[in-house]
Amino acid sequence: MSGRVTGKLLIAQGGGPTPVINTSLYGALTQALGAGCFDAILGARFGITGVLHESFIRLDAQSSDRIAGLRRTPGAALGSCRYKLGNADYSKVLDVFRKNDIRAFLYIGGNDSMDTAHRVHQLAQREHYELFAIGVPKTIDNDLACTDRCPGFGSAARYVAQSVRDVGTDVRSLPTPVCIVETMGRNAGWLAGAAALARTDADGAPHLIYLPERPFGPGKFLADVDAVVKRLGWVVAVVSEGVRLENSEPVYASTGPTQADSFGHTLPGDVGAYLAGRVARELERRSRSEKPGLCGRSSMLHVSPIDQADAEQVGRAALDAVLAHKSGAMVSLLPYEPGAAPSTRLVPLTDVANTERRVPPEWIAPSGTDVTQPFCDYVRPLIGPPLAEYARLA
Amino acid sequence: MSGRVTGKLLIAQGGGPTPVINTSLYGALTQALGAGCFDAILGARFGITGVLHESFIRLDAQSSDRIAGLRRTPGAALGSCRYKLGNADYSKVLDVFRKNDIRAFLYIGGNDSMDTAHRVHQLAQREHYELFAIGVPKTIDNDLACTDRCPGFGSAARYVAQSVRDVGTDVRSLPTPVCIVETMGRNAGWLAGAAALARTDADGAPHLIYLPERPFGPGKFLADVDAVVKRLGWVVAVVSEGVRLENSEPVYASTGPTQADSFGHTLPGDVGAYLAGRVARELERRSRSEKPGLCGRSSMLHVSPIDQADAEQVGRAALDAVLAHKSGAMVSLLPYEPGAAPSTRLVPLTDVANTERRVPPEWIAPSGTDVTQPFCDYVRPLIGPPLAEYARLA
Numbered sequence: 079m080s081g082r083v084t085g086k087l088l089i090a091q092g093g094g095p096t097p098v099i100n101t102s103l104y105g106a107l108t109q110a111l112g113a114g115c116f117d118a119i120l121g122a123r124f125g126i127t128g129v130l131h132e133s134f135i136r137l138d139a140q141s142s143d144r145i146a147g148l149r150r151t152p153g154a155a156l157g158s159c160r161y162k163l164g165n166a167d168y169s170k171v172l173d174v175f176r177k178n179d180i181r182a183f184l185y186i187g188g189n190d191s192m193d194t195a196h197r198v199h200q201l202a203q204r205e206h207y208e209l210f211a212i213g214v215p216k217t218i219d220n221d222l223a224c225t226d227r228c229p230g231f232g233s234a235a236r237y238v239a240q241s242v243r244d245v246g247t248d249v250r251s252l253p254t255p256v257c258i259v260e261t262m263g264r265n266a267g268w269l270a271g272a273a274a275l276a277r278t279d280a281d282g283a284p285h286l287i288y289l290p291e292r293p294f295g296p297g298k299f300l301a302d303v304d305a306v307v308k309r310l311g312w313v314v315a316v317v318s319e320g321v322r323l324e325n326s327e328p329v330y331a332s333t334g335p336t337q338a339d340s341f342g343h344t345l346p347g348d349v350g351a352y353l354a355g356r357v358a359r360e361l362e363r364r365s366r367s368e369k370p371g372l373c374g375r376s377s378m379l380h381v382s383p384i385d386q387a388d389a390e391q392v393g394r395a396a397l398d399a400v401l402a403h404k405s406g407a408m409v410s411l412l413p414y415e416p417g418a419a420p421s422t423r424l425v426p427l428t429d430v431a432n433t434e435r436r437v438p439p440e441w442i443a444p445s446g447t448d449v450t451q452p453f454c455d456y457v458r459p460l461i462g463p464p465l466a467e468y469a470r471l472a
Numbered sequence: 473m474s475g476r477v478t479g480k481l482l483i484a485q486g487g488g489p490t491p492v493i494n495t496s497l498y499g500a501l502t503q504a505l506g507a508g509c510f511d512a513i514l515g516a517r518f519g520i521t522g523v524l525h526e527s528f529i530r531l532d533a534q535s536s537d538r539i540a541g542l543r544r545t546p547g548a549a550l551g552s553c554r555y556k557l558g559n560a561d562y563s564k565v566l567d568v569f570r571k572n573d574i575r576a577f578l579y580i581g582g583n584d585s586m587d588t589a590h591r592v593h594q595l596a597q598r599e600h601y602e603l604f605a606i607g608v609p610k611t612i613d614n615d616l617a618c619t620d621r622c623p624g625f626g627s628a629a630r631y632v633a634q635s636v637r638d639v640g641t642d643v644r645s646l647p648t649p650v651c652i653v654e655t656m657g658r659n660a661g662w663l664a665g666a667a668a669l670a671r672t673d674a675d676g677a678p679h680l681i682y683l684p685e686r687p688f689g690p691g692k693f694l695a696d697v698d699a700v701v702k703r704l705g706w707v708v709a710v711v712s713e714g715v716r717l718e719n720s721e722p723v724y725a726s727t728g729p730t731q732a733d734s735f736g737h738t739l740p741g742d743v744g745a746y747l748a749g750r751v752a753r754e755l756e757r758r759s760r761s762e763k764p765g766l767c768g769r770s771s772m773l774h775v776s777p778i779d780q781a782d783a784e785q786v787g788r789a790a791l792d793a794v795l796a797h798k799s800g801a802m803v804s805l806l807p808y809e810p811g812a813a814p815s816t817r818l819v820p821l822t823d824v825a826n827t828e829r830r831v832p833p834e835w836i837a838p839s840g841t842d843v844t845q846p847f848c849d850y851v852r853p854l855i856g857p858p859l860a861e862y863a864r865l866a
Binding site: 091094095100121124127135137139140141143144145146147148150151152153154155156157158159160161240241244245247248249250251252253254257348351354366367368369370371372373375376377378379380466468469470471472 | 529551764771774
């Protein structure tokens with residue numbers, strides 16, 4: 079394997095940002111600058127759509143301050159997208175790569191981005207264009223296959239756990255008995271389940287957790303809420319934005335022609351607000367909902383150091399894979415080992431693209447409203463240092 | 473003025489918690505323990521309702537760890553309430569005070585709590601029961617009259633400003649063009665306006681701010697949003713939960729018989745979610761909303777040191793007022809002076825109770841969708857150190 083690649087390196091970011099998506103960019107970019115073998119290091123503006131429009135910036139011309147600042151900056155510093163390429167688009171991508179002599183392509187993203195990277199890799203192979211295309215995992219949803227965990231999840235999970243602990247402390251002290259916290263997670267309940275780490279005592283929040291892996295019954299939900307309020311006087315219920323009815327329809331869907339992206343994924347509706355309304359009307363209990371939403375994936379105050387180390391390492395490893403002339407692979411994280419630096423391997427993009435890793439059935443409590451101890455044992459180290467602990471008067 | 477009070481001291485907390493409501497409790501309690509003159513120091517569980525039920529805890533029997541922990545604990549450590557006392561209730565309160573020889577009463581709360589403290593004071597006077605009743609200001613809404621600022625506001629304003637900056641960084645990097653952030657603030661726009669401190673550049677978030685001080689026109693809102701998207705490609709609009717139509721009706725109300733408290737205040741509806749739906753349907757633009765809600769008043773990571781110093785000082789000053797045999801007054805903060813410890817005076821509760829301080833007209837921009845420089849100059853020091861600054865690639 080050569081340690082050099084001729085031509086240009088292109089890095090892009092796709093899908094929803096995470097608190098550490100730019101740390102992966104930082105890892106890949108600093109590794110590439112250190113390798114010193116590329117004719118240029120480009121960044122695509124707004125993901126793959128920037129490739130189509132040849133909208134590039136020079137990453138090798140950024141100041142060291144800007145580069146260092148990536149590690150503490152939320153959002154996608156290059157801009158991101160949710161655009162599904164058609165066949166003609168893929169040809170255009172390859173034309174742009176040829177024209178610009180782009181020979182290495184790192185795509186930092188989730189399932190959809192891995193699919194895009196995979197297809198670009200396949201087309202380049204078919205057309206005998208030498209290209210090293212590597213996927214860099216990123217998603218707060220933690221739903222990429224073939225990796226122990228996804229960079230972005232640990233920090234977003236920390237946000238969920240700390241916020242539910244905070245909100246629980248507030249609700250417990252007040253006479254509004256019902257609080258519903260909506261978490262992100264389109265199809266997987268990893269983030270909703272992470273709320274379980276908020277608990278400080280047997281009666282503490284959260285009392286109920288609803289994951290999209292289980293069909294959601296509004297009637298059962300109302301009965302669950304009522305039972306906890308009758309027992310404790312208050313309840314914090316955590317509901318994933320992605321919960322669906324028995325018939326697979328969303329519990330509450332956004333309406334409007336623009337609410338689906340070109341992958342066909344609908345923007346989830348405000349299910350927490352909807353359910354709080356039903357609690358107020360049908361249970362006649364004072365009820366409110368919280369939807370921190372984007373706050374939870376853009377708050378740098380909740381970054382998990384382990385998650386950040388993962389994010390940087392997958393960026394570095396992706397660049398190393400390019401230098402080793404690999405293509406059509408994603409960097410995958412091996413299981414977490416306390417105290418050890420994150421270690422990675424490469425997995426074929428074909429195994430990752432368009433599959434989703436959901437919470438396994440044995441990690442969901444039989445009640446369907448909680449996660450099990452092994453789930454918590456898996457998530458706890460990923461969220462970093464212990465959460466803030468609060469005083470309770472005796 | 474005597475430096476001693478015979479009998480017992482009672483402390484209670486009312487209304488919505490703030491990140492520093494327990495710091496005021498800490499200030500009052502440690503000052504009282506230092507004074508060493510009370511037969512006992514009691515805390516009422518769940519505000520004035522705890523008085524009615526004689527549900528007290530011994531604050532002078534708490535461990536020093538627990539007392540020190542109050543400064544870093546959200547929620548109302550004593551429990552809080554939203555209960556409007558009737559005439560019979562007031563007599564009951566005085567009976568309980570008599571029975572327990574409670575001679576000093578500190579109520580940490582907002583407008584409604586100040587009204588309650590005021591009426592208890594009046595009744596004690598009428599019935600010639602010696603009682604020193606002092607109000608301790610507390611509200612994230614910053615809407616108490618006769619004080620420069622309210623403890624709790626600075627930290628909640630820091631949360632709003634930092635979160636809108638975070639969310640803005642996320643939205644700017646993505647193709648979902650419209651994001652609506654709903655802030656707390658039932659009748660006053662102080663918190664919504666604080667979002668202006670999030671801005672980092674002329675095109676940065678927030679682009680539109682809607683305060684309850686101005687009638688809200690849904691048609692104008694949609695046009696405002698559309699104009700910003702046409703100009704920049706994205707928009708972050710901050711909307712106070714308390715915005716009302718020209719006819720004073722809420723823009724979007726919670727429904728259900730339990731959504732009003734006994735003061736007649738309705739729990740605000742999810743106006744952000746409602747407006748995001750209208751944007752999607754009527755403007756046909758992809759749109760989402762965030763409602764951090766209780767997260768914003770329970771996140772200890774966003775506590776402003778200045779706000780915390782204020783909170784502790786108003787607690788201490790309230791106890792000092794009791795020792796000086798004052799009653800029927802609230803501790804008021806004098807205008808902020810950089811580098812100086814917070815200074816206070818006493819104001820009559822009668823001037824405070826049931827009045828609201830809203831954002832003055834000259835601090836609202838003529839457009840009705842922004843605040844002016846003097847507003848920002850007032851709020852900026854109160855939120856503490858500069859917000860996190862983020863890198864932008866060139």
